[in-house]
Structure formats: structure tokens, C-alpha cells
Amino acid sequence: MRAAVLCLPALFGCNQVFGLDPPRLPDAAAIDARPACGDPGGAPDEDGDGFRDECDNCPHVKQSGDSERKDDDGDLIGAACDPHKTAPDRIVAFERFDQPTLPSQLHPLADAAGGSWIVAGGDLVASGTTPGTDMLARLDVGLAGVTIDVDLTLPASLPLLAKGTTQSVGVWVDVEPPPGTAPYDPTFPRGVVLEVLEAQGLQLDQKAHLVDTTTNLGDDTNAAPDLFAASARYRVILTCEGDGQCTGEVWRDGTRLDTLLLAATTRPGSVGLRSYGVDARFHHLMVYAPM
Numbered sequence: 001m002r003a004a005v006l007c008l009p010a011l012f013g014c015n016q017v018f019g020l021d022p023p024r025l026p027d028a029a030a031i032d033a034r035p036a037c038g039d040p041g042g043a044p045d046e047d048g049d050g051f052r053d054e055c056d057n058c059p060h061v062k063q064s065g066d067s068e069r070k071d072d073d074g075d076l077i078g079a080a081c082d083p084h085k086t087a088p089d090r091i092v093a094f095e096r097f098d099q100p101t102l103p104s105q106l107h108p109l110a111d112a113a114g115g116s117w118i119v120a121g122g123d124l125v126a127s128g129t130t131p132g133t134d135m136l137a138r139l140d141v142g143l144a145g146v147t148i149d150v151d152l153t154l155p156a157s158l159p160l161l162a163k164g165t166t167q168s169v170g171v172w173v174d175v176e177p178p179p180g181t182a183p184y185d186p187t188f189p190r191g192v193v194l195e196v197l198e199a200q201g202l203q204l205d206q207k208a209h210l211v212d213t214t215t216n217l218g219d220d221t222n223a224a225p226d227l228f229a230a231s232a233r234y235r236v237i238l239t240c241e242g243d244g245q246c247t248g249e250v251w252r253d254g255t256r257l258d259t260l261l262l263a264a265t266t267r268p269g270s271v272g273l274r275s276y277g278v279d280a281r282f283h284h285l286m287v288y289a290p291m
Contacts, residue, residue, distance in 0.1 A: 027094040030054035060284040083147035093287040109136040124282040126275035138272040144242035148271040149286040161200035167277040170195025174269035194238040194248035198228035208250035210260035221258040
């Protein structure tokens, strides 16, 4: 672990602030060792492309052939998953949930409506939710610029919604400083939220939704009628830069639905996962930061 560095981002463009050293999950450290890889085959191989995770420049995005494995900026992150294709990044965290317990750095949160986070079948699962259950999982990173990239699947059957209610899955970047040991309110997170959302009897209907919950500003995209569908698989990517510009991408079953843009007032804090009233399965969690 590197020594913590206290810096002035306004003067030096430094992303690591408050003296916090961002978490390095074990898988992220293994990926850092990729230059020493000999035979790239074997397990674990999260995306099943024949390159084991610690040798794969996009361990969660399946690639085939050298042309798909290109690295345009030399940061050891492949173009297929690089949030900044022409500027170096680093992998802060990579978790494929292949251990029987939750990673210690990932803080599970649930509200009074019930539900719990469990690890099952190599996935992080929001289990036992009911309509209105708000499930969050938090990873403290202390970074002004950050990307969170997840792959998730909706359950085979979805709960029936009453009129005026919603269900959603997605990711978020918190604009508040890390809470430390203080209680963390597991409600709709204050910050920037990118989610796939369905509403019954409301104008929102089915959308990919990027919203700044501190100012109630949002950017929606109308998508296919079956956007929020049982067993559908999504890749959800949220990038917030140090200047407050946020970009969201939502992919469904390998097809990009749209790219959403939002200007927000971001500060260093946390990133996380959200499942609202849905027993969603999260297959991986990737967190990137600019170098």
C-alpha cells in the first residue's frame, strides 16, 4: 500500500485528497501484475474470453483477437473498457464476487423495508427485496474523478408495480465526503445516480435515467419498450470528472441504448450500487480513476 498523500487538486490536478488511499481490492492488485504474465490462459476468467483476469486488459468485457484488445493510451486498460481512451487511468477496484462473503471494502446497506446483500453463484445479489426496498452497496474511494462500471442481470420474474410506484437498478457517485464510522442513511443517495428505471402510471415509464439528486436535475432517454425486462442483462457505466461533468452509458444485452450527459457539483466521496425493489444480480464491479 502506498503512503497516503495530502494534495491540493486545484493546484496540482491530484485526485487523491484528504490523505485517503483508495481501496485496492485483491483482484485489482492482480491486474496490476499483467506485464509479468506468461501464459494468459486459465482461471479465473470473468468474461470467458480465454485470458485469465490478471492478464486481461478488460477482465469484464469479452474480447476476441488482437484488434479488440488494443490499448490506445498505454495504461494497461483495453479500449473496450477504458473510460478515457486517450488519457491514462488506473484500476482502483475490481471485484468479481467469487468469494463466499462480501468484500470487506464494500459496505452493504438496506433500509427498513427489508432485503439483504448476499454473494451467491459468483454474483452480488440484492436478495429478499419487496416493492420500495432501497438497497445500496458503498465503496469509499475519496476521488474527485471516478468511473464505476458494473454488469448486472434482472431476475427471471419482476414484481408487479402498484400505480405510482417505481423499480430500478443502477450505480451512483456520492457528492458528500466519506462518512467514516457515522451512520450512513440508506435512502436515495445524494449525488449522481445512473439507473434503469420503470414506473407504473407515471410519465417516466421505462428509461435510462441520469440524475443529480442534490439539485433534482436529470437527463433521461426513452429506450425500447422492453428496456426493463425480466432476465435482461445490462452494463451500466457512470463517469464523473473532477469538474462535475458526468457521463452515463447504459447497455442492454450487448447493445448500447444511449449516452447521457449531466453537469453536477461533485466532491470526493463514495461510489456504489443500487437496487430499488428488485432482486438484481451484479456480476462485477470495476472502479477506475485518472492517473
